[in-house]
Amino acid sequence: MGRVRTIQRGGSRFYIHPERPEIKAPGVTSVVSMLPKPFLNFWYARMTAELAVDSLPFVAQMAERDRQGAIDYLKGAARRYTKIRADVGSDAHDLFERMARGEYVGRVHPDLEPYRVNFAAFLAAVNPELVRAEDVAWSDAHNYAGSFDAVLRVWLDDDGKPTPDRSGTPHLLMADWKTSKDTYPDVALQMSAYANADRIIAPDGMSEPMPEFDGAAVLHITPELWAFKPVRIDAEVFSFFLALRRVFNWDREVSKTVIGRAIAKSATGLVTGTQRRAK
Known part of the structure; x- marks a missing residue:
């Protein structure tokens, strides 16, 4: 079996089936993006307004020329702001994976140093075992795929608190790293999709069944803080992801088929006799 490749189409990411390239499964994050986000309109407007006010002389000079x-x-x-944040997040994820694997990372870029410090604190406080990282979760049953951050084994006491000496009960968790300002509910949709997929495909193309998880958790980590939070990935949460999967089909496929060609319409470009005589 070959490795899984991805393509971008219509603003969405698709994963190409390693054995049947005609099958292109939409990515989990592209499916979750079907959720309405009305607050983004306000955010876009605020970002534009702040830039205009903060750089008014520069914008005025630019407008005179172009x-x-x-x-x-x-x-x-x-x-541009989103891209900068995405680049930082990508670099941080790479750093987290190397640290979780026990690799010595040495000096890092000053922008990443606070993340390194906080992730090291997380590792010391929780002492997880990294089981898998950055592999592809593939659902044959529902035709979606996505790259998850990590599968961790953590040891918890009777109150659900980590025991870094690993004296508690082991739990297999689907895990996700978030470097955004906060953690948002749609992370549960994302993680439930990974955990309820049929199989894991490794970078070398080897496939194995998705294991049974004891739960899920998101590590919210910023330059200022870190917090390890449990996340629901049960059947109810997964059912909402599957609803969005159907909405994705509507948006990308079915919606383009529901309105046919006009069977009657107004005449376009009609020229009256008066207009002809005026010429």
Whole structure:
């Protein structure tokens, strides 16, 4: 079996089946993006307004020379911020994986140093065993796929608190790292999709059944803090992900088929006799 490749299509990520390339499964995050996010409109507007106010002389000078360029600069404020945050998050995820594998990382970029310190504190406080990292979860039953951050084994006491000496009861957890300002409920949809997939596909293409999990947890980690929080991935949560999976099909496929060609319409470009005589 070959490795899993991905493609971007229509703004969504698709995973290509390693044995049957005609099968392209939408990515978990692309499916979760079907959730409405009305707050984003306010955020986009605020980012643009703040950039305009903070760089007013520069924008005014730009507008005098290139009005459209100034417009593009302002409307790209949110996109540029998101890309910067995504790049930091990607670098942090790479750092976390190497640290979780026990690799000595040495000096890191100053922007990543606070993340390194906090992740090291997490490792010391929880002392998890890294079982899998950055493999692909594939659902044959529901045709979706996605790369999860980690599968961890952690040891918990009777109150559900970690025992870093591993004296508690072992629990197999689907885990996710989040470097955003907060943790949001849709992480449960994402993690339930991974945990309820049919199998795991490793980078070398080897496939094995998805294990049974005792639960899930998200590590929220920022330059200022870290917190390890349990996340529900039960049947109810998974059912909402599957509803979004159907919405994804509607948005990308079915919606394009429901309106047919007009069987009657107004005449376009009609030229009256008066208009012809005026010529």
